[in-house]
Amino acid sequence: MQTNINNKDIEAILNSLIEGTILVKNGFIENVNDALIQILEYKSKDELIGNLATGVLIPSTTEKFLEFNKHIFQEVNLVSNYGDLIPAILKINDIKIQEQDYKIVTIIDLREFREKDTLLFKQSRLAAMGEMISMIAHQWRQPLSAMSSILAKLKIRTLKSKNEEILNFNKEFDNINNYIQYMSKTIDDFRNFFKDDKQKEYLDINDVIDITITMIKPILDSKGIKINVNKKEELNKIFTFKNELIQIILNILNNSIDAFEENNIKNGKIDINLSYCENYLRIVITDNAGGIPENIISKVFEPYFTTKHEKNGTGLGLYMCKVILEKHFSGTINAKNIEKGSSFSIDIRI
Ligand SMILES: Nc1ncnc2c1ncn2[C@@H]1O[C@H](COP(=O)(O)OP(=O)(O)O)[C@@H](O)[C@H]1O
Ligand SMILES: [Mg+2]
Numbered sequence: 001m002q003t004n005i006n007n008k009d010i011e012a013i014l015n016s017l018i019e020g021t022i023l024v025k026n027g028f029i030e031n032v033n034d035a036l037i038q039i040l041e042y043k044s045k046d047e048l049i050g051n052l053a054t055g056v057l058i059p060s061t062t063e064k065f066l067e068f069n070k071h072i073f074q075e076v077n078l079v080s081n082y083g084d085l086i087p088a089i090l091k092i093n094d095i096k097i098q099e100q101d102y103k104i105v106t107i108i109d110l111r112e113f114r115e116k117d118t119l120l121f122k123q124s125r126l127a128a129m130g131e132m133i134s135m136i137a138h139q140w141r142q143p144l145s146a147m148s149s150i151l152a153k154l155k156i157r158t159l160k161s162k163n164e165e166i167l168n169f170n171k172e173f174d175n176i177n178n179y180i181q182y183m184s185k186t187i188d189d190f191r192n193f194f195k196d197d198k199q200k201e202y203l204d205i206n207d208v209i210d211i212t213i214t215m216i217k218p219i220l221d222s223k224g225i226k227i228n229v230n231k232k233e234e235l236n237k238i239f240t241f242k243n244e245l246i247q248i249i250l251n252i253l254n255n256s257i258d259a260f261e262e263n264n265i266k267n268g269k270i271d272i273n274l275s276y277c278e279n280y281l282r283i284v285i286t287d288n289a290g291g292i293p294e295n296i297i298s299k300v301f302e303p304y305f306t307t308k309h310e311k312n313g314t315g316l317g318l319y320m321c322k323v324i325l326e327k328h329f330s331g332t333i334n335a336k337n338i339e340k341g342s343s344f345s346i347d348i349r350i
Contacts, residue, residue, distance in 0.1 A: 020107040024053045030102065039109045041081045055079070057090070078107065087114060115303050118316065130194025137191045144184050151177050189215055193243050202237040205281060209272060212249045225260060225268035232274045238281060238350045244324050251317040252285050252344050258308065259289030280347040291337040300335055
């Protein structure tokens, strides 16, 4: 086949590829395509051409390889314009162009694949957990209600007694009964939470907040964290997804709990404020846990962004909140710092 492809044509071909592509000569970047500029978040090629290729491609000390579409590729990290590390796989080929030796490096950005993997993994784990909780709930129901009825019988018997001390047992029986009711209620709440019925319901937002707090209250109590909800009596019902909303609020509360611990704060306090703004319901959650360092506040909603490396933070909590809000609630979430801590504001369209 006789073709006359010139440099312009080669450039047009490279720019039409999905993969990021770098043309390297003697270790220096000779040219790059549009996909690569996009992956690395540069504005133009000129910022890259002439640099050492190892400036954007971090050669790993221990070489790692990865199977992708049944082929084995080298796994590397790319450095973006802003210094972020981007997981990628690459393939290097030697080519000759006009009698000169070049290396052509093609690169696939793995971020999106990784994100899907982790989300899927998280979802399947949630489903498995839901099944387990459901089984526990089932097994506990009978003994819990048996305990309740034994207590009721004991109560009747003590009431017949003339003995002052035995009469006092009654108060204790009531206490035990409250604990039993509390246990049945929490296990039901958890079971409903994990149920996979993604349907909108008419919800009283006050109830949603109550359920969420019931779920997390024992942890808050054990750490001496106070929580205060500013309920809105005049709020009407909203038509929305209950479990997702609970999950979002739980994620934010859990972050506050982490922050209290990290910053060693003794008089932890969380406030939840509800209000209406035009056709939005606004939930503002504030804490006095020291706030989010200003240099990272713009990154907290990014996937995998975490400062909890020792605690195995996933960096997915706030990212999931944002995705769920945008997808299911036509909503938004924002973070800012206030005097002694942070403030997360959620807007849900109603
Ligand atoms: N209430 C808060 N106070 C201080 N920092 C916070 C708070 N909430 C979130 N952050 C910061 O945002 C980061 C991302 O949170 P998240 O997405 O939930 O991931 P993870 O909790 O796994 O780290 C946290 O690592 C933390 O640095
Ligand atoms: Mg978190």
